[in-house]
Amino acid sequence: MAETVIETKGLTKSFGENEILKGIDFEVHKGEVVSVIGASGSGKSTFLRCINLLEWPTGGHVLFHGEDVLGRGFDTTGYRAKLGMVFQQFNLFQNLNVLANCLLGQLRAGHKSKEQARATAMTYLERVGMAQYINAKPRQLSGGQQQRVAIARALSMEPEALLFDEPTSALDPEMVGEVLKVIGDLAHTGLTMIIVTHEMAFARDVSDRVAFMDGGVIAESGTPDEVFGHPKHPRTRDFLSRFRQG
Amino acid sequence: MQPRGFFAQIWYTFTAWGPQLAKGAGITMLIAIIGTVLGLVVGLAVGVIRTIPLGKHDGGPARRALLRVVNVILAVYIEVFRGTPMMVQAAVIYYGLRQALGLAMSPLQAGLLVVTINSGAYLSEIVRGGIESVDPGQDEAGRALGLTHWQIMRGVVLPQAFRNILPAVGNEFVINIKDTSVLNIISVTELFFVGKTVANMSYRFYESYLAIGVIYLVLTFVTTRLLRLLERHLAGPDSYTLATSSTMPDSVIEPGGTTMQDALRLRHANILTGSRRAAGGTQAKGRTNG
Ligand SMILES: Nc1ncnc2c1ncn2[C@@H]1O[C@H](COP(=O)(O)OP(=O)(O)OP(=O)(O)O)[C@@H](O)[C@H]1O
Numbered sequence: 001m002a003e004t005v006i007e008t009k010g011l012t013k014s015f016g017e018n019e020i021l022k023g024i025d026f027e028v029h030k031g032e033v034v035s036v037i038g039a040s041g042s043g044k045s046t047f048l049r050c051i052n053l054l055e056w057p058t059g060g061h062v063l064f065h066g067e068d069v070l071g072r073g074f075d076t077t078g079y080r081a082k083l084g085m086v087f088q089q090f091n092l093f094q095n096l097n098v099l100a101n102c103l104l105g106q107l108r109a110g111h112k113s114k115e116q117a118r119a120t121a122m123t124y125l126e127r128v129g130m131a132q133y134i135n136a137k138p139r140q141l142s143g144g145q146q147q148r149v150a151i152a153r154a155l156s157m158e159p160e161a162l163l164f165d166e167p168t169s170a171l172d173p174e175m176v177g178e179v180l181k182v183i184g185d186l187a188h189t190g191l192t193m194i195i196v197t198h199e200m201a202f203a204r205d206v207s208d209r210v211a212f213m214d215g216g217v218i219a220e221s222g223t224p225d226e227v228f229g230h231p232k233h234p235r236t237r238d239f240l241s242r243f244r245q246g
Numbered sequence: 247m248q249p250r251g252f253f254a255q256i257w258y259t260f261t262a263w264g265p266q267l268a269k270g271a272g273i274t275m276l277i278a279i280i281g282t283v284l285g286l287v288v289g290l291a292v293g294v295i296r297t298i299p300l301g302k303h304d305g306g307p308a309r310r311a312l313l314r315v316v317n318v319i320l321a322v323y324i325e326v327f328r329g330t331p332m333m334v335q336a337a338v339i340y341y342g343l344r345q346a347l348g349l350a351m352s353p354l355q356a357g358l359l360v361v362t363i364n365s366g367a368y369l370s371e372i373v374r375g376g377i378e379s380v381d382p383g384q385d386e387a388g389r390a391l392g393l394t395h396w397q398i399m400r401g402v403v404l405p406q407a408f409r410n411i412l413p414a415v416g417n418e419f420v421i422n423i424k425d426t427s428v429l430n431i432i433s434v435t436e437l438f439f440v441g442k443t444v445a446n447m448s449y450r451f452y453e454s455y456l457a458i459g460v461i462y463l464v465l466t467f468v469t470t471r472l473l474r475l476l477e478r479h480l481a482g483p484d485s486y487t488l489a490t491s492s493t494m495p496d497s498v499i500e501p502g503g504t505t506m507q508d509a510l511r512l513r514h515a516n517i518l519t520g521s522r523r524a525a526g527g528t529q530a531k532g533r534t535n536g
């Protein structure tokens with residue numbers, strides 16, 4: 001099996017008295033696409049945010065190529081630059097146009113030349129079909145367009161892994177397809193990805209592995225066929241059946 | 247020989263004391279402009295410092311402890327200067343520096359200092375509110391890209407905060423035009439001081455004060471309209487053009503005055519030269535204390 005990029009061991013996270021993550025053991029290998037599914041409030045977002053340290057874990061370990069990212073003196077900022085994140089609410093920089101959104105990280109965190117950064121940004125804007133819109137401000141774009149730009153912005157950093165937190169949940173139904181298509185295409189390029197999603201058909205299609213989160217732990221994990229076709233855990237079965245009805 | 251009739255008397259005040267009144271109005275505007283601009287610089291610095299994250303994983307313990315101390319000092323500064331009248335502040339600073347420290351400032355210098363410090367206190371809170379009103383998702387997206395707090399502030403948060411606070415800054419400017427009148431307590435020869443002098447020399451109290459009242463109104467009215475124009479200008483165009491290879495911009499990271507520096511530069515240039523595009527605005531509301 002390919003080398004492990006990200007690994008969590010006994011990861012816990014509490015907000016005050018409230019323990020949201022209760023010891024998560026998880027790993028993703030180079031080139032692997034892992035989907036994380038689970039009920040609302042089960043801690044999926046919190047888990048992703050603990051991986052790139054937008055939230056600081058309460059306990060356990062997060063390892064990046066075997067190195068403890070919670071350790072003293074670890075370069076948190078540099079680490080974040082190596083992980084891309086795509087948010088449910090897009091979070092494009094509102095004061096910058098599309099191209100500038102894809103340049104800021106490259107120029108400030110990546111120390112690339114303007115020409116290099118620009119060429120990289122254009123490559124990825126091209127790939128998500130947004131190259132025409134480089135002059136537009138985020139508020140002038142539809143949700144689907146904004147999310148595609150957000151994906152290009154993350155890709156422009158040429159990250160080692162890309163984290164998606166429900167990338168289509170805030171979109172109008174008619175725009176879900178265009179964004180899923182972009183992500184699906186990326187999944188086949190060998191990019192390492194963790195995708196939190198409620199799109200079960202999509203998860204089944206693109207994932208190498210699916211993890212089902214429940215009550216702050218990963219209750220079940222396996223190939224899409226295993227988890228969707230023959231779920232072992234009763235909670236998984238329950239969740240999936242509710243999902244099919246709902 | 248004095249004219250008869252109400253309007254004739256006011257007109258007489260203008261014509262007889264025109265140069266003095268004009269000079270007073272000039273000093274009033276000078277103090278209001280410079281005081282507000284410098285106050286904004288102070289307010290930006292204080293507001294930015296007060297929004298530095300102080301979580302357990304932000305910087306070392308020594309740095310956090312230092313920041314806490316600085317924050318307390320800044321909070322006291324803001325409380326004191328928002329909680330006391332500017333007239334008292336002017337008297338204390340002017341006479342205090344002179345008698346306690348032997349530092350003799352001219353009334354004009356002391357006046358500029360007082361308005362700057364006083365506006366700084368108000369604008370600190372406005373800047374802080376402006377920073378906090380920016381969607382936290384903007385900061386998270388910046389952090390997820392590997393940007394530092396300062397890079398996010400400079401490139402993303404402050405430009406957005408600045409847009410949001412511009413009306414409040416304009417409001418502060420208009421307030422300052424009126425409130426510099428309290429500087430007559432330290433004999434700054436601003437408009438009110440001139441009006442008082444004219445009243446005492448001509449024995450035409452009512453007409454003199456009414457005349458400067460009219461001048462204040464013209465100053466604030468014009469300023470408010472100009473500020474509104476500036477705001478509209480900074481809001482930028484509503485449309486965008488689809489790019490073809492020939493229309494791709496050369497400089498894209500800071501398009502059309504969207505960064506803090508651009509906005510400030512524009513602001514300074516226009517206000518200081520009194521150009522037509524200067525300063526847009528807001529209603530001159532009373533200062534809210536506390
Ligand atoms: N900053 C916070 N402070 C306190 N509680 C929080 C915070 N962030 C998340 N929580 C709580 O943690 C729990 C898990 O939230 P999380 O957003 O991780 O769930 P999720 O699985 O992503 O749900 P959804 O599918 O609705 O996005 C929720 O009960 C939420 O209220």
Ligand SMILES: [Mg+2]
Nearest residue numbers: 044045046166
């Ligand atoms: Mg979530």
